[in-house]
Amino acid sequence: MSKRWTAAALVVIAGFGLVACGSNEQPGSTHQARTAVLEDSSPVPVSKNPVASLPTTVTGFDGVPVTITDNSRIVAADRYGTFAATTVALGLGDNLVGRDTSAKFPAVADVPVVTVGGQSLSAEAILNLNPTVILTDTTIGPQSVQEQLRAAGIPVVFFDPTRTLEGVPNQIQAVADALGVPEQGKALVSRTEGEIAAARDLVPDNAEQLKIAFLYLRGTAITMIGGDGSGADSLIEALGAVDAGTASGITSNFVAITSEALIAAAPDAFLVMTDGLASIGGVDGLEKIPGIAQTPAGKNQRVIDMEDGVILSFGPNTGRVMQVLAEAIYGPADS
Structure with a gap:
């Protein structure tokens, strides 16, 4: 499949505030790059300040029973910003007093960050x-800090660290149950599942099945390709495409990019995080990575990027994220 996407392309899905923008390159560029934009990345609450049924006892993913008696001051911290987003979507955003750096959406802009250097919890900041x-x-740590907080008498609830499309409903409900708002959890699960279904419907019935490779980039020092279990694999497959890394035999979630790995994967398109792409100098910088230019995606300069804190959060915004990506992948194109 060969497409040339216009730099002026702009697609809006009514009612969702979703925008799939064309290339962010200068006019006249031959790049087929598109930026998928979630116009307002703040989750929409299913209710406002719901009354919680507390105390409640839940068993965390670590197997430890935890009793929660008060949800008035919530700290939500994981690598993806999932728990902060879910807290807001449940209608408890006003109760959120601490978040991780990946939770970047406008609704939590004034909430203090409790992670140092991006992924390390600060016990002092949290206390x-x-x-x-x-x-x-367990996507964030160190575990000694989480244990220190629990030893201080604070209820610490661990959730499943895996991020997959299939796991979204259970993850949402588990957070809702821990915060004492199970009915809001059910409502949020229903809404999210409906949005995911609507996104799947955007995949054209006659679309040629693309192979898409997810690349994790952080400057020239960290260049990795996603495989089985990266999280991006389930997102790509849900959008009617094939995860190129998994299809080429990559069995771990991420491996270092090599010319051999890229040529074996032979992706038709690359999916990347916006900041990661910028960190290597945009599409021009991407082409300098060995092996990129030898792939169909590299030859056609077909790149789709999306905001770092949004693309793999796998929370209440999942359906909306998928809809934007579907438009970026299958949207209008010049012939």
């Missing part, structure tokens, strides 16, 4: 917030 419950998982 200073006097939290009544902490939502976390």
